[in-house]
Amino acid sequence: MSRFERIRGQFRRAYESLRSRRESAGLRAGTPGSAAWVVPDPTPSSPQPPPASAAPSAQPVGVEASAPLHSSTSSRDDADVPHALRVGAAWSWRLLAIGIVAWALLKIVGQIRIVIIPLAIALLLSALLAPAVGWLFRARFPRSLATAVVLVGGLAAVVGTLTLVVNEFIQGVPELSEKSSQGVRQIQDWLRTGPLHLDDRQLDNYINEAEKWINDNTAGLTSGALSTAATLAEVLTGTILVLFATFFFLRDGGRIWRFLVRLLPVNARWKVDDAGRASWQTLGAYVRATVLVAFIDALGIGIFLVIFEIPFAFPLAALVFLASFIPIVGATLSGGVAVLVALVDSGPITALIILGVVIGVQQLEGHVLQPLIMGRAVAIHPLAVIVGIAAGVVLAGVTGALIAVPLIAVLNTAVRRLAARSVPETPSDAVVVVSKDR
Structure with a gap:
């Protein structure tokens, strides 16, 4: 050990001895200068044996030991609050702020x-x-x-x-x-x-x-x-x-x-650009897949309407095509209209047959077309689809139901890209500037 280190150790021991005597005097006098109000010095030093005055036996009877300060607390009052309660309160006010912002955005959109x-x-x-x-x-x-x-x-x-x-x-x-x-x-x-x-x-x-x-x-x-x-x-x-x-x-x-x-700020441009372009590709894939699925639904139901000579076969098929842009529920509701027309025109037997055709087309869509065509374009859970359609109907009627699912698909892709840790690819026309002192 060098001479400088020995001198530093002597000053350190003298300082801790003086501080321990002050803490003991404060505890005996019942003043706020006790050990509970002293924050340990963060200066690193060689480990030294604790002074005798700082031993646990020096804790006076009847004085509670205070909880140590945590790095996430800014005062002794925060340290006295249970950790779970502090975390819950932090989540609560943040969620409340997000809810207020979302409510304001909905009012503006309305x-x-x-x-x-x-x-x-x-x-x-x-x-x-x-x-x-x-x-x-x-x-x-x-x-x-x-x-x-x-x-x-x-x-x-x-x-x-x-x-x-x-x-x-x-x-x-x-x-x-x-x-x-x-x-x-x-x-x-x-x-x-x-x-x-x-x-x-x-x-x-x-x-x-x-x-x-x-x-x-x-x-x-x-x-x-x-x-x-x-x-x-x-x-x-x-x-x-x-x-x-x-x-x-x-x-x-x-x-x-x-x-x-x-x-946007420079540091966020490439990340947002990557997320936006991926979202646009998702939207295009979703729209094209939806058009294909709607065409197959309309073609399947329309063929049987023509075979059984149901009136308005072409308008009903067009209605099925347009309604199929609302996933899961659109084709079912429009198929119900076709069943009612068949019931009025041709009687209950034909109506039951058309009902079976509508159910069969729905099963084909749900178990074959959606996983094969739509699943490759957009991976959205059916519960999210149903909740999104319901929210869209409440907020904007039929138009809201139409745009709810593609909006969820776009947001899903954008959030996944923004949350990914991978760095987006550098654009081909980007100019990289390198410092000369490197």
């Missing part, structure tokens, strides 16, 4: 939903049409021309399909109305002769009650119709916004995303 919903629909359409635009762009089409061709072609396909559906519906309404009247009379006869054995007086009472309910709620129904008519301008505005947003997303989506990424 106020500007006329903008948010069209933009969300435009993103879905862009993810669906982006491969076609990319193919035309690789074929040496200008970016604007390729986008316009794809958008106009898609719009023409939608308008043509709606025209066919409306024309067939208008042509078949008189026949279906007549058969509906026959079905109502058959139901009345069954109520009289069936197990319920209702007489004419009871049937008249039920009919009168139904008419009374309709009369009492006429004002509400009328106000609902008026409110629906009042939102026609909002629907038109939303449609125009969807078209314009889809066009610019398809044409300038990459530049828009790079602009948004540049608004």
Whole structure:
């Protein structure tokens, strides 16, 4: 041991001896200068035997030993609180803050939903049409021309399909109305002769009650119709916004995303860019897989509707196709409409057959199509799908149910990428600057 170390050890022993005498004097006098108020000196030194005055036997009777300070506590009061309670309180106020922020975001989205919903629909359409635009762009089409061709072609396909559906519906309404009247009379006869054995007086009472309910709620129904008519301008505005947003997303989506990424701190740009591009790939895969599954559902149910000569076969198949964009529940509800039409038009036997077809198509979708097609694109638990659809319906109706599942899929991919410890790949056009003093 060097001379300097010996001198340092002597000063250290003298300091600890003086401090122990002060602590003993404070304990005897009952003042706050006791050992409970002294924080050990963190200066490293060679281990020395503890002085006699600091032995446990010097603890006066009746004085409680205080809990040692923890690195996560800032005062003696915090140290006296149980660790589990401190952790629970920390989680509670953080979750409360997150809940308040989420509630505020939902209120903001509710106020500007006329903008948010069209933009969300435009993103879905862009993810669906982006491969076609990319193919035309690789074929040496200008970016604007390729986008316009794809958008106009898609719009023409939608308008043509709606025209066919409306024309067939208008042509078949008189026949279906007549058969509906026959079905109502058959139901009345069954109520009289069936197990319920209702007489004419009871049937008249039920009919009168139904008419009374309709009369009492006429004002509400009328106000609902008026409110629906009042939102026609909002629907038109939303449609125009969807078209314009889809066009610019398809044409300038990459530049828009790079602009948004540049608004972030430099250290977070590559990570967010990697998560955003992965989320976009997930959204595109989800939309394309959903279109394929919906087409198979509509084709399977539509073929049997044509075979059994059910009216409105094409409109019902189109309804199944559109409803299938809402996973799990969409095709089931639209298939129920097909079963009701079959019941009114062709009787209970045909309706049971169509019901079996709908159930079979649902089983095919749930056990074959979803795992084979959708499972490769998006891995989401069915419980998350059901909860997301329910929340979407509560917040934004049918539109919320439509965008809930793709939103969950995108968030799932983004969170996984952001939470991953792997470093994103360096972009090919990145410029790495190296310091000269290395």
